[in-house]
Amino acid sequence: MSRSKDQGLTSIVILTYNKLDYNMLCIESIRQYTEPDAYEIIVVDNNSADGTVEWLKSQQDIQLILNSENVGFPAGCNQGIKAARGDSILLLNNDTVVTPRWLDNLKQCLFSAEDIGAVGAVTNSCSNFQSIPCEYSSIEEMIRFADYMNNSDPKLWEERTRLVGYCMLIKAEVIAKIGLLDEAFSPGNYEDDDYSVRIRKAGYRLLLCRDTFIHHFGSVSFGEDNTCFNNLLASNRQKFTAKWGKEPHCIAPYEPTRDLGLRKWIGYQHEVGYYQQLMKNNERNFWLLAEQAEFALLSGNGEKAMLLAKQAADGAHHSHPGFFASAKLEGVLGKLAQKLHSQAANPAIAIPKPDPQKRNILHVLSQGYFGGGHTATLARWIDMDTESVHSLLVTLHSTTNPPGLAKSALASGGWYNTLDTQNLTLSQRARLLHAVANMWADIVVLHIHPHDPVPTVAFGIAGGPPVVFVNHADHAFSLGMTVADLVAEHRAGGQFITQKRRSAAASYVLPVPLGPSPELQARETAKAALGIEPDKIVLLTIAPPYKLLPCGEYNFAKLLGEIVNRQQQVEILVVGPPEAGEWARLKSESNGRIRTFAGQQDLVRFYSAADVYVDSLPLGSADEALAAAVLGIPVVGLAVDIAAHFCEDIAPDIVKTHFHSRGELLAVIDRLVLDEAYRAAQGAVSTRIHKQHFTEWTGHLRQLYSLLPDRHEPGGIRSIRQQPADGSDVVWTYFQNVSGLNRSRFG
Secondary structure, rough: OOHHOOOOOEEEEEEEOOHHHHHHHHHHHHHHHHOOEEEEEEEEHHHOOOHHHHHHHHHOOOOEEEOOOOOOOOHHHHHHHOOOOOOOEEEOOOOOEEEOHHOOOOOOHHHOOOOEEEEEEOOOOOOOOOOOOOOOHHHHHHHHHHHHHHHHHHHHEEEEEOOOOOOOEEHHHHHHHHHHOOHOOOOOOHHHHHHHHHHOOOOOOEEEEEEEEEEEEEHHHHOOOOOHHHHHHHHHHHHHHHHHHOOOHHHHHOEOOOHHHHHHOOEEEEEEEEHHHHHHHHHHHHHHHHHHHHHHHHHOOOOHHHHHHHHHHHHHHHHHOOOOOOOHHHHHHHHHHHHHOOOOOOOOOOOOOOOOEEEEEEEEEOOOOOHHHHHHHHHHHHOOOEEEEEEEEEEEEEEOOOHHHHHHHHOOOOEEEEEEOOOOOOHHHHHHHHHHHHHOOOEEEEOOOOOOOOOHHHOOOOOOOEEEEEEOOOOOOOHHHHEEEEEEEEOOOHHHHHHHHHOOOOOEOOOOOOOOOOOOOOHHHHHHHHHOOOOOOEEEEEEEEEEEEEEEOOOOOHHHHHHHHOOOEEEEEEOOEEEEEEHHHHHHHHOOOOOEEEOOOHHHHEEEEEEEEOOOOOOHHHHHHHHHHOOOOOOOOOOOOOOOHHOOOOEOOOEEOOEEOOOHHHHHHHHHHOOOHHHHHHHHHHHHHHHHHHOHHHHHHHHHHHOOOOOOOOOOOOOOOOOOOOOOHEEEHHHHHHHHOHHHOOO
16 A cells, blocks of 8 residues: 555645646646545636636546636635645646656655645756756656656655745645635735745744655746736735745745755755755766666677766766766676677787886876876876886877877887777777787786776776776776776875775875976066066965865855955965956955966966965865975965865875865965965975975885786676765765866767
8 A cells, every 4th residue: 555545635736727738737647646546636727718627627536616717826726725635735736747656755754743744846947946957858758757766765855944835735734723825925926935934833844855856847827928927926025025024035044054064065955955966866867878888788789888888987977976986887898898808809900029028017098188187197107117118008089199108108118009090999999908908918007087998898807917097087986997906096085985985995095106396497586577576475376267166165266365365475376267257356356466377377487486385275286286395385275074085185194285274274374474484394395295206106106016916807896885975975066066067078
């Protein structure tokens, strides 16, 4: 027996005024997705003239009330409520389409506690932050979406101060206690605000069920006259304020975020709920593609399976699904590996023989770029590891690779080749990569994009040289880590995620390799070239604009404004964002003491002028901060709550650079500005940092090599345990959304 029947009859009250197509959709969806005998339908028609009345009269399961004029929403609802026999009354707009388990879920919440007076659902289109992100383009797609979302979960019940009346389930006892809707708000709007206040004043709570989704077309009964609708809103808002003595948003304020650490990022609990549901939507999109990949594999189409896996991982990296790895997707690619490699394959490219006197390292790269990041790490690895021969094989896109990569590989005695230029499918590239590695390499090192399926298939079976996965994109979802014998981390925060959220068995923190430090200009000369007086203290930040976006309390521009107000001898240079908007305002308000420099810049001139480096916020720029530290520039930054891996100490075993409170950070900056000896002492740690990342880096690399087994043995495909999403996942989803990262994809 369904919960709906157990919890008594529900009287569903629907008002109609023309819009026959919507009326039919709504009522048919109730019949299809609601347990029989758990409800009654009461329709109050406000003098429709488009065939609605005739259709309603022909329906045997509808109690019909016909009005000779349009009495409006509150009065019409009251007519339906008076006729209701149920233990609960549902006010439902006629422009809705209900979905699987909708009423069961709502009633499960409503009757879970005596002090819950009314509950509502989430939807695609609604005010009061009751809408959630949706992706569908038909009723059928919408139903599939809702079927995935509509699983009763008390953790998704969110206390509210008001509910919108488009879908509002109310206990009959509550209505008996507080009375009917106030018809002074006819023809409609703010009667639900008023009713929410009255329910709460009677001692009941209101809950929004984020585990229940229905579709809402949106205010079709009010017609298309926006001017009339807006005038009605203004008039009824005045009526509400006159009745209660306060504006609606003042009498029913939104609940602040409960978790104090999370509140620093996201101010209100309903916003947290929104991003939790966005993450769930991302999860659904991922699983749809993962299941399609599995089906393609079962159907014998391995190439399609790889393409779908690539698409799923790309989406998951940019739109966080609440997890960092997928056993299902890795398993699909692992099964494909077993099929592809069941027969030996000869390499289709000509490669030299391995050097018997040296270690032969095969570096696998999805795509390289000019500048820093994982491409620079690869180039320095090749240049600094002179004890080995290094070759490079590109799997996806070679056109963006800097020419220096090939030159470095050739100079080491190795070779350079590209799979994307040879008209090969992804599965053919995987077979070829597997064959080349087995024939030539002693060790394989993966510098791959998080969505690249080729290495996962190439090394998905045991045998051949051991595989190192370089975790350069440690902050988000990645493919391929489960086929590695060892994960090379660049920082403690990335290792934490690997061990706790990806369940990788073995990892080793390998410092980011740095090349020889550039020769700096004299500081006074560099300052003069930038129009800065020699006695001024220069603070420098280098970061792309998205890393500086204000997120809750983490507002980098505001922090810089506070610094220049505290210290009059400070000038601040920010390389990355354009001089526009907030940054133009800051420049004006600081009389030019805060300046930005957009686009590609000669960073040496900025490092040369800098006295202190301030790391970006809310997302740190570790490479640029590390480069500053090696050059003898003191580095400071703010460590953020919840998402600790966003900003962290750049050399935690050497010097503390990031501070957990704004006050502590400002105090340290004050001292760095005012105390030249302290500034020099903090900069002097550069020698130790330089050793770790340059002169002694090859020692760390030898240690990494020594940890590898003699033979490749992937064993982690089924060991990934999907951890429940936590506050850091919500923050990452939020940041991807506000920064626009969720709208980008790999090339």
